[in-house]
Amino acid sequence: MKWLNVVKVAVTTTVISVGMGVGVVQAEKLGYPEKEELTFGFIKLTDMAPIAIAYENGYFEEEGLYVKIEAQANWKVLLDGVIDGRLDGAHMLAGQPIAATMGYGTKAHIITPFSMDLNGNAITVSNDIWEQMKPNIPKMADGRPVHPIKADALKPVVEKYKAEGKPFNMGMVFPVSTHNYELRYWLAAGGIHPGYYAPHKGDTSGKIDADALLSVTPPPQMPSTLEAGTIYGYCVGEPWNQQAVFKGIGVPVVTDYEIWKDNPEKVFGITAEFAEKYPNTTIRLTRALIRAAMWLDDKNNANRPAAVKILSQPNYVGADYEVIANSMTGTFEYEKGDKRDVPDFNVFFRYNATYPYYSDAIWYLTQMRRWGQISDDKSDDWYKDLAKKVYRPDIYAKAAKSLIAQKIAKASDFPDFGTEDGYRDPQTHFIDDIVYDGTEPNKYIQKFDIGLKSGDKI
Amino acid sequence: MSTATSLNDETEARIAWLDTALEFGSKAVKTIAIPLVGIVIFLFFWAATAQNVKTSLGQFPGPAAVLEQFGTLYEEHRNERVKETGFYERQDVRNAKRMAADPGYQPKVRGYTGKETFLDQIVTSLITVMSGFLVAAIIAIPLGIAIGLNKTLNAAVNPIIQIFKPVSPLAWLPLVTMLVSATYVSSDPMIAKSFLNSMITVTLCCLWPMVINSSLGVASINKDLINVSKVLRLPAIKHVQKIVIPASIPMIFTGMRMSLGVAWMVLIAAEMLAQSPGLGKFVWDEFQNGSSNSLARIMAAVLMIGFIGFLLDRGMLAIQRRVSWDKSTASN
Numbered sequence: 001m002k003w004l005n006v007v008k009v010a011v012t013t014t015v016i017s018v019g020m021g022v023g024v025v026q027a028e029k030l031g032y033p034e035k036e037e038l039t040f041g042f043i044k045l046t047d048m049a050p051i052a053i054a055y056e057n058g059y060f061e062e063e064g065l066y067v068k069i070e071a072q073a074n075w076k077v078l079l080d081g082v083i084d085g086r087l088d089g090a091h092m093l094a095g096q097p098i099a100a101t102m103g104y105g106t107k108a109h110i111i112t113p114f115s116m117d118l119n120g121n122a123i124t125v126s127n128d129i130w131e132q133m134k135p136n137i138p139k140m141a142d143g144r145p146v147h148p149i150k151a152d153a154l155k156p157v158v159e160k161y162k163a164e165g166k167p168f169n170m171g172m173v174f175p176v177s178t179h180n181y182e183l184r185y186w187l188a189a190g191g192i193h194p195g196y197y198a199p200h201k202g203d204t205s206g207k208i209d210a211d212a213l214l215s216v217t218p219p220p221q222m223p224s225t226l227e228a229g230t231i232y233g234y235c236v237g238e239p240w241n242q243q244a245v246f247k248g249i250g251v252p253v254v255t256d257y258e259i260w261k262d263n264p265e266k267v268f269g270i271t272a273e274f275a276e277k278y279p280n281t282t283i284r285l286t287r288a289l290i291r292a293a294m295w296l297d298d299k300n301n302a303n304r305p306a307a308v309k310i311l312s313q314p315n316y317v318g319a320d321y322e323v324i325a326n327s328m329t330g331t332f333e334y335e336k337g338d339k340r341d342v343p344d345f346n347v348f349f350r351y352n353a354t355y356p357y358y359s360d361a362i363w364y365l366t367q368m369r370r371w372g373q374i375s376d377d378k379s380d381d382w383y384k385d386l387a388k389k390v391y392r393p394d395i396y397a398k399a400a401k402s403l404i405a406q407k408i409a410k411a412s413d414f415p416d417f418g419t420e421d422g423y424r425d426p427q428t429h430f431i432d433d434i435v436y437d438g439t440e441p442n443k444y445i446q447k448f449d450i451g452l453k454s455g456d457k458i
Numbered sequence: 459m460s461t462a463t464s465l466n467d468e469t470e471a472r473i474a475w476l477d478t479a480l481e482f483g484s485k486a487v488k489t490i491a492i493p494l495v496g497i498v499i500f501l502f503f504w505a506a507t508a509q510n511v512k513t514s515l516g517q518f519p520g521p522a523a524v525l526e527q528f529g530t531l532y533e534e535h536r537n538e539r540v541k542e543t544g545f546y547e548r549q550d551v552r553n554a555k556r557m558a559a560d561p562g563y564q565p566k567v568r569g570y571t572g573k574e575t576f577l578d579q580i581v582t583s584l585i586t587v588m589s590g591f592l593v594a595a596i597i598a599i600p601l602g603i604a605i606g607l608n609k610t611l612n613a614a615v616n617p618i619i620q621i622f623k624p625v626s627p628l629a630w631l632p633l634v635t636m637l638v639s640a641t642y643v644s645s646d647p648m649i650a651k652s653f654l655n656s657m658i659t660v661t662l663c664c665l666w667p668m669v670i671n672s673s674l675g676v677a678s679i680n681k682d683l684i685n686v687s688k689v690l691r692l693p694a695i696k697h698v699q700k701i702v703i704p705a706s707i708p709m710i711f712t713g714m715r716m717s718l719g720v721a722w723m724v725l726i727a728a729e730m731l732a733q734s735p736g737l738g739k740f741v742w743d744e745f746q747n748g749s750s751n752s753l754a755r756i757m758a759a760v761l762m763i764g765f766i767g768f769l770l771d772r773g774m775l776a777i778q779r780r781v782s783w784d785k786s787t788a789s790n
Contacts, residue, residue, distance in 0.1 A: 032560065037568055044746055055571075061548060064556075066568040071743065073733045084639060086651065220746035227514060243748055247514035314755075315573035318747025 030402050033064050033281040041072045041081050041090035044220050044317050045237040046328055047117045047266050048091045049307055050348060052316045054292035063284035071315070074218040075174040082269060083108040089285065091116060092269035095176030095364045097390045104176065104199065104373055109272040113286045113395035115356050116266035116293075118347035121179055121256040122241040122332070123186060125154070125233035126226055130251040130335075132157045144338055148258035148431060151190020158192050158211050171217040171225060171234035175206065178265055180214065181367040182256045183235035187212055188450040189259075189432040196372040198458040206371065208458060226250050237265070238327040238346070239319045246323050251335050254431075257342060261429030262351055264360035275395065286399035290354055294409060297349035304329045352415050356396055358422035359438025361387035366441045370451035372458050383441040393422055519754035524761065527754040535575040542570045574735055580762065583736035586653060587725050587770075590660025591718055598665050599710060602672020603702060612673065619669060627663035627724050631731055634658045652734030659728045664717035671716070675709025676702055711778040718774055722767045737763055 042048040051069055054060050060067040072078035072090070079096055081087035083106060097110035125133065136153035137145040161168045172180040175197075184194040195210025197203065207213050217225050222240045225231055227249045234240075235256075244250035256263055268289060275282045295303055308325045311317045317324060326333050332342040347353045362383050368374045397417045403409040426437040434447050446453050501521050511518035519527075546567070553565035574582065605612045638654050679702065687701045729738025741759050744752045 032556070032563075036566075058548075061552070064552065066549075066571050068571045071733075071746075077733070086639075220748065223514070223748065249514055312749070313573075314743060314747055314749070318743065318749055318752075320749045323749075 030283060031280045033284050034278040035088070035281045036064055037066045037068075038088040038281070038285070039068045039070060039086070041070055041078045041087040042316075043075060043078060043091060043218075044071055044319075045091075045120075045266075046239055046311060046317055046324055046346065047120045047237055048316070049296055049311060049328075049346075050116055050268075050289050050292040051091055052310055053295055053307060054288040056310050057292065057295060059288035059291045060285070063288050065281065065284060065288065067285075069315075075177065079106060079110075079269075082110065082271060085271075088274060089268060089270040092267050093174055093177040093179075094264055094267050094360065095178065095181070095368070096174070097267060097269045098361055098364050098386065099176040099368070099373075101390050102374075102386060104368070109389070110269045111272050111275055111390055111392050112267040112269050112356055113275070113282060113392045113399070114268040114289050115264055115354050115360065116268055116289075116348070118262045118265055118351065118353045119255070119257045119344060120265050120327070120346045121182060121235060121237045122252040123183060123233060123235045123254050123256075124222075124226070124241045124244045124250045124252045126229075126250050127248075129154070129157060129232045130253070132160075133253070145335075147254070147334070147340070149253045150431065151187050151192050153190070154187075154253075155191050162211060168212045169231045170212050170214050171222055171231040171236075172214050173219050173222075173236055174216060175204065176364075176368070176373070178256070178263070178364075179235040179237070180206075181364065181371075182259050182263070183214065184367070184371060186235075186254060186259050186431065188448065189430075191450070193450055194371070196452065196458050198372055198375065200375045201458070203458075206373075208372070223247055223249060239317060239323045242323045242326040242333060243319060245326075245333050245336055246320070248336065252332070253334070255332060255342060255345060257345055259431045260427075262344065262347065262353075264353075264357070264363075267356065275392070282395055283399045283402070286395055287403055290349075290396075290399055290403060291408065293349040293354050294413070297347065297353075301330055301343070349413075354396070355415055355420075356391040356393050356422075357424050357438075358384065358387040358391050358393075359424045359436075361391045362438045362441050363436060366436075366444050369441075370445055370448060372452055375457060377442075377454055380440060380442055387422075391422070393420070513753065515748055515753055516750045519757050523754040524757045527751060527758045530751075531576040531755070531758060535577045538572055538575050541572055545570050545572065576740060576759070576762075579735065579737050579740045580766070582653075583725060583729065583738070584766070586656045586729075586736060587660055587718075587721050590657040590725070591664050591714075591721055593657070594661040594664030594668060594717065594721075595714060597661075598668035598713075599672050602669040602710070602713070603676050603698065603706070605669065606673035606676025606706070607698075607702065612677075619666060623666040623670070627659045628727055628731060630662050631655070631659055631728055634662075635732060650735075652732065655732055656725060656728050656734045656736065660721045660725050663724045664721050667717040667720065668710070668713040671713025672706065672710045675706030675713075678709070679705040708778070708782045711774070711782060715771065715774040715778065718770055719767065722763075722770055726763055 040051055042051055055067055055069055070087070072081060072087075075093060075096065078087070078090050078092070079100065082090050082092075083100070092110075092112070094112075094115075097112050099105055100108045100110045133149075133153045134145070136156060137149055140146055158168045170183065172183050174180065187194045193209055193211045194214055195206050195212075196208040197206045198208060205215075215231070217231065217234065219236050219240050222234045222236045223243045226234060226244060227247070233250075233253075241250075241252040245252065256265075268286075270282065296307055305325065308321060308328050311324050311328070312319060312321045326339075327342075327345050330341060330343040330345065331339050332345050333339040344350075365374070365383050365386065369378065400409065400414045401417065404411050404414070423438045426435050428435050430436065434444075436444055442454060445451065452458070505520040505522070508518040508520035508523075549567065553567075556563050557565055601615075605615055635655050638651050638658070642651060642654060683701050683705055687697050692700060725736065726738040726741070728734070729736040730742040731738075733739055733742065737759055741756050744755045744759070
């Protein structure tokens with residue numbers, strides 16, 4: 001009997017030590033942050049929510065990070081802040097790290113370990129333009145217009161302005177912003193030419209051959225610029241479309257969810273230098289942001305009203321509770337009174353929203369090529385290499401794995417890190433039914449009627 | 459007879475008392491009641507017109523709405539202080555925990571990371587304006603005195619001053635911003651860049667009125683005083699110390715008062731433009747927020763800016779009265 005006991009003891013110790021070994025490997029103990037005091041920048045838009053929530057819910061503090069959050073005047077100031085080190089990181093347009101790394105505009109190697117959200121934008125036109133568009137839009141039985149509204153309805157209006165010699169001006173928030181590409185996508189899908197860029201000739205205004213002239217306006221100033229009559233419509237994130245409805249100065253006609261279902265929107269950008277110098281800080285801030293995103297989508301948006309309350313504080317977005325709640329809580333008000341359910345208008349965590357997919361970066365690159373911001377043909381490999389340089393799923397995976405190890409998150413919440421290659425399956429839900437496959441960017445560009453194709457140069 | 463006199467005296471005394479009372483009364487009417495009536499009429503007009511002005515952010519705020527926002531702003535300030543205490547408590551616990559796990563760690567208490575309240579912004583603006591003003595005074599007053607004393611120097615510097623004087627300091631702001639970020643490089647800066655930007659802008663706008671007024675004050679010193687100095691053969695330093703400075707103090711202070719007034723106005727605009735902390739940023743942020751309370755909060759800030767500007771001016775006036783021999787220059 002004695003030997004049995006010995007065996008027992010031996011087996012248990014082995015089991016325990018193996019178990020401990022596994023535990024050690026899994027947890028891969030995360031070190032203390034190298035830099036603890038951080039300043040993050042943001043633009044007053046509802047999709048900055050993960051940063052605000054990570055702060056207010058104490059996720060940053062739990063990582064040992066002391067974060068200051070500062071609103072920035074516009075996207076250029078924000079990007080410059082990150083580049084010159086005034087800001088350690090910021091809520092960025094997905095196109096910003098890509099363009100900066102590529103050297104379009106200010107050149108700097110910016111990376112992103114975390115995508116902030118899906119969808120969340122809309123295109124709004126002034127009341128006057130809406131009245132002129134309305135006759136061209138089919139109606140439902142109850143008299144409300146059929147959605148999604150295509151730019152075909154806007155085309156006659158633009159043509160009329162063109163015939164009268166009046167420029168048809170529209171606003172977007174930044175030359176490499178999601179909004180610029182979404183507005184262009186929507187216009188072009190309806191046969192309205194949004195104009196080309198020709199940076200090699202020094203033309204970065206993007207108005208060559210344009211039917212509609214697009215110019216930059218900072219998001220919070222969109223409603224007042226529309227009201228002043230400087231622009232006839234704009235594409236911007238929330239709450240600045242709902243604000244137009246509340247102020248009674250414009251009508252949102254289409255959301256970006258309808259232009260491209262579940263399109264990637266903002267990212268969290270830091271410099272490559274920062275990530276290299278402060279690896280633990282980088283993983284820890286990614287952990288905090290993942291937790292904030294989980295909280296925002298938790299229990300089927302149950303926390304959204306609480307989030308809206310935080311966002312409506314003057315130091316965050318600062319618009320009225322009702323205005324922000326309109327889009328954040330799963331509805332969207334088009335024409336005044338025409339409130340429809342859009343449960344996925346803001347997605348922060350579902351559908352792997354926070355995972356930095358290479359294919360998302362490549363979509364932006366294809367649009368930059370389509371509109372001439374990239375003036376020459378590039379190989380598919382060039383697209384993929386650039387995406388790899390900017391989007392860093394490796395950092396994301398480290399953060400997510402440590403959260404799983406601590407049982408703060410479940411493995412099923414994330415893509416399978418063992419097999420994920422960073423490319424989403426071909427995506428089909430575009431307003432013009434064109435399929436996007438991130439692995440073949442050059443083939444994709446050929447599919448558009450309006451836009452530069454292989455070999456084209458302005 | 460005696461009773462008559464005493465009665466007479468009494469009446470006289472009473473009349474005298476009545477006179478003083480009346481005089482005092484009319485003074486009180488002039489200094490308190492009339493301004494009060496003015497304010498009431500202003501408030502009435504404000505309230506009446508505000509009711510009729512509808513903006514896309516709702517009704518234009520009347521006095522009641524603004525007063526309410528003053529209350530809210532104070533409330534927010536108090537709440538933030540409560541959060542601040544919590545922040546430090548949590549930090550202490552966290553530091554203690556880490557000290558236990560990682561004995562080599564040097565615990566450091568980090569400043570509160572929460573937002574700046576309205577009251578904090580006021581303090582920031584005041585510190586900025588005062589430091590910019592002092593830097594300007596340190597440069598401008600000696601320079602002005604030197605220019606006033608020396609005709610050649612005056613001729614050399616005058617065209618430069620005349621050209622830079624009418625430039626709005628806001629035009630300098632982009633240059634200042636770029637210069638500061640190029641020259642002030644430090645991984646852990648003691649002074650925030652945004653503070654330096656605003657401060658230098660304030661300095662630039664304070665400089666010229668002070669230089670001009672100081673030099674004018676020195677140049678227009680009474681000839682007799684200068685002759686006295688000559689007769690006594692005062693050495694140059696004594697001459698400046700005993701004759702020039704005391705004689706030109708009224709003008710120097712007029713220049714200082716003028717520049718402080720301008721500086722306060724410019725600072726608010728610079729803060730709005732550069733998004734550096736302070737009351738200007740508060741106004742701009744509220745404008746950007748576009749909430750239904752925004753206009754009332756901006757109005758509250760406007761009143762506060764005016765009130766502080768008034769206090770600054772009065773403060774300078776009080777100092778001027780104290781140090782100046784020529785009280786007539788120190789009037790309203």
